[in-house]
Amino acid sequence: xxxxxxxxxxxxxxxxxxxxxRPTTLTHYLASRSLPFPIFADPDRKVYAALGLxxxxxxxxxxxxxxxxxxKMVTAGAKVRRVPEGEDxxxxxxxxxxxxxxxxxxxxxxxDPTDRxxxxxxxxxxxxxxxxxCARST
Amino acid sequence: MLTDLLVCRPDGAAIxxxxxxxNPTLLVMLRHxx
Numbered sequence: 001x002x003x004x005x006x007x008x009x010x011x012x013x014x015x016x017x018x019x020x021x022r023p024t025t026l027t028h029y030l031a032s033r034s035l036p037f038p039i040f041a042d043p044d045r046k047v048y049a050a051l052g053l054x055x056x057x058x059x060x061x062x063x064x065x066x067x068x069x070x071x072k073m074v075t076a077g078a079k080v081r082r083v084p085e086g087e088d089x090x091x092x093x094x095x096x097x098x099x100x101x102x103x104x105x106x107x108x109x110x111x112d113p114t115d116r117x118x119x120x121x122x123x124x125x126x127x128x129x130x131x132x133x134c135a136r137s138t
Numbered sequence: 139m140l141t142d143l144l145v146c147r148p149d150g151a152a153i154x155x156x157x158x159x160x161n162p163t164l165l166v167m168l169r170h171x172x
Contacts (some may be wrong), residue, residue: 001167008165016158017167023150029171030148040145040158047155048168050140093168100162102141102155113170127163 004119005036012127013097018042020091025084043086048093051104055090056112069114089113097125 001008001015008015015037021029023041030039042048060066083089095117097106106125108117141156158164 013163013165014161015165015167017169018145019169019171021171023146023148025171026146026148038147038158040147040153042143042145042168046143047140047145050143051168053168087170089170091170093170096166096168098159098164098166100159100164102139102159105163122165125165 001119001122002036004123007123011123011125013122013125016040018047020045020048020087021084022086045088045091048091051094051096051107053092053094053109055088056092057090060112066112066114073114095122 005015017035017037017039019026019039019041020043021041022043026039026041092110092112092115094110095108096104098104108121110116139156141154141159143155144152145155145158146152159166
């Protein structure tokens with residue numbers, strides 16, 4: 001995502017990230033890398049709850065496809081780390097295209113933390129340039 | 139409402155999600171930190 005942020009901007013899509021980390025955890029995370037989009041903390045997971053995002057189960061993680069994906073991430077250099085205090089490894093996330101008035105125009109609810117739409121799929125989303133456009137799209 | 143919910147900037151300042159959603163087309167990702 002970070003490597004292709006210019007394509008999102010050219011496509012008229014502005015990106016923000018929300019995670020369940022505490023602000024202090026985010027500060028430490030961002031000190032070691034810069035992200036080309038804003039990232040916010042939702043340690044109480046109110047946004048997650050409002051969007052109806054639930055938890056997966058540990059059984060989901062022992063499926064071969066999931067183990068294979070984690071192994072690929074680790075061999076690609078991803079670090080295995082403990083889940084920070086206050087965070088829930090089983091909390092699922094998602095990707096949402098949201099209009100300025102808060103209406104959700106498109107959503108992808110992940111079944112597990114490795115379940116994500118492709119970058120090309122996200123880039124295929126239709127931008128909405130005005131609230132009127134948003135009204136016409138519904 | 140979703141827009142009333144508070145999120146925090148990395149510096150700890152709280153901000154309403156509605157203030158984040160000022161752009162008509164915003165892709166919001168809810169993720170674990172990698």
